[in-house]
Amino acid sequence: MFTAKLCSSYPAATRLEYRVSPTSSSRRRTLTAGALAAVAALVAAGVQTGSANAVSVRDAAIAHAKTNVSRNAELFGFGAGQDLQVKDVIVDADGIQHVRFDRTYQGLPVIGGDLVVHQDARGRLKDSSRAKGHSPVVKSTVPSIPAKAGAAHALSAVPGISAATSVPQLVVWAADGTARLAWQTTVSGLGKQGQPSGKIVVTDATTGEEIEQLDAEHEATGTGHSEYTGDISISTTQQADGTFALIDPVRGHTTKDAHNLSSSSVKASSGTLYTDADNLWGDGKKFSTDRATAAVDAHANTAWTYDYYKNTFGRSGIKNDGRGATVFVHVGTNWDNAQWSDACFCMMTGDGNGTTDPEQVDLDTMGHEMTHGVTSATANLRYSGESGGLNEATSDIFGTMVEWYANNAVDTPDYLFSDQSTPPWLRRFDKPSLDGRSADCWSTKVGRLDVHNSSGVGNHWFYLASEGSGTKTINGFTYNSPTCNSSTVTGIGNQKVAAIWYRALTVYMTSTTTYKGARAASLSAASDLYGTGSAEYNAIAAAWSAVNVS
Known part of the structure; x- marks a missing residue:
């Protein structure tokens, strides 16, 4: 990442x-008061559903309804200069028909002039529903x-x-x-x-x-069939045309299809906003051919990330200014990655490698990438050397905390980073070196490693401070975390450690903070939150010593 x-x-x-917007009368089927007589003649001539030359049940229902309006003009307030525009037709199982009309007057839409004609299976008027605008006549x-x-x-x-x-x-x-x-x-x-x-x-x-x-x-609530977290509710927006869009009206983010545009070419204006008629999204499958499925996870997990920072630290969005990000799915071709961009204030996710790694939209991956934005807006840790490792560790830590915050039964909280989208996991916290590249312990060589590998020291520290050393089973998964100085560490829980790390990041760290500087920053934060010499302060210090940072 x-x-x-x-x-x-x-x-x-x-x-x-x-x-000045044109009226939509030119785009819809309309019927003037004068033309209703022709419809009435058509119906009287014997247009019946089921006959050899019959119109469809829907068209027959519309024809009958227009005739009923014409014959009951006073009831419906229908007269000269008015047109009817079909909006919807519902035919019940027993044949009862409900035909909904908007209307115009002298070609202008009538707001509050809509009506519904209720009729039996043979088209005979049974009842009506009418808005308040009974007569649309103006001088x-x-x-x-x-x-x-x-x-x-x-x-x-x-x-x-x-x-x-x-x-x-x-x-x-x-x-x-x-x-x-x-x-x-x-x-x-x-x-x-x-x-x-x-x-x-x-x-x-x-x-x-x-x-x-x-x-x-x-504001609306849709149902998403996600890849990674089961069937979930997602916040959507109902638009003026009645469709629903993946715009979160509470948190402000918008989810779009990048149409496989490369990450280097994506701008905030790129892609297409996801819209849907029934507010049901995705099919719940990995490697799905339904392009909205990845969007479900991306949209929901962006919300979880926003909520974690807001409800845990009082932070309103990535930059703490309430602004929502633009979220892109289907970036690149077989792009097995995800990325945060400050330039366009965008979150970008790829489709995986097409074989073992599905779409990169799982909870901890999304939380990880958006945390890069939080880091950029605060300490702005330089993305090289030890500060780069701390940058990556911060994203791993808070991406994992988003997963713990969501506490989803399908994607059980753990200390395995990107285990859903990069199985069995991309990085792990208890012993980072199990990936064959990352560092468990600090040494003078750490700053020369790739930042994704030097992050291991920070991840290991976080696990030890949270859960302690040794073997233990958490949420059904067994971890075994050694220490670099053969000490025994007792954890204080990941919520306390995350609180300390957030304060260290946002108050004490700078762009060039090293691991030694991170120890000092986190101890200052622990002192602020829990007091110098407290159990929390001592656990933070012990965990740093356990990864050779002193």
Whole structure:
């Protein structure tokens, strides 16, 4: 695993982009009041489902429903200048039909003018459901307030959205039962956490008075069939068109398909946002052909990482500014890796090697990579020498703590890093040298190792301080951690050690901290949190001595 260390910041600009949206009547099937007679004639002539030349059950239901509206115009408030637009048709098992319509007046959408026609299997009217906008008739469809003024008002009405654009649409607003010509303006931009955000502002097109304001997107909870953590709930956003998107409205991150673009080419604007009609995501399989499956894990595990830092340390996101990251899955081709990039504030995950390693989206891997962002925003440990090893160890430590925090029954918490996506494990904490490359103990040679291997000293220290030395079984897995000085170490639990390490990282470490400096920083942190000479302070010191750092 590696991290990109470039960092840049671009101020958000607000711009006015007033475009009058066309009505959707040209894209939908419509029927004017005058044309309803033709439909009635068609029905009367004997169009029946099941006949040789019959239209489908759905089309027959629509035809009957439009006839019922025409014949009961007063009931439905239907008259000259109005069109019906089919929105949905439901046919029950017993043949009962429910046809839902939106409507327009003089070509303008009527907000609050929707209706449902309930009819029996033969198309005879049984009942109706109607919104408050019974009559959409307005004196004029020519606005006194220009589109530009409506767009500008909407922008000023929602100051919490940055990088905003404003698109007004002329409508007949009748949601309270009184029809008014209005500008319905959609303001789109970025919310306080950097997530896509939108508001709809409605203003009277005659007086300029604001009528209402509502969210263009709605928080929702989807069901994800994940690769690594079973069936889980994920936070999604319901968009204005009714579809759901992998935008976390609470934490602010957005999950996208990179379409196998190489990691060096990925930008925040790359890829495609995941959307879905029913808010059910993925198939739960490793090496899945359903591209949303990896997205489920990535989206959920980014949330777990955010929650761990927020609920444990009070940290709001990677940079502690509440901003959500952009998360990419399907980066590269057979890219058996994952990466954090400060440059685009992005998390990138590959699809594994296609044979033994599945998608790199498991809990500790995701937590590891995003912790590189936390390190960059705090101590900014240089990615070489001993400070580079400490950088990697920090990501291993907190990636593992995210796994312990989630406490998922499918991905049982352990001290094996990336055991799910790189089986049986990529690195382990109790004896790092079991991978054939990593260091268990500090020596003058450690700084010359690859940072993923010099991290072993920090990982070993963390395990000893948390669980102690010797053989023990934890969550069904047996560990055997030796010490480098033949001492016996008693652990104080990983939550206390993680708290000490977080304070050391964010308060005392600098970009060039070495292992000796990390010992001093963690002892200062232990003293702050638990007192000098406390059991916690002494355990931290003993664990450092046990890996030859003094």
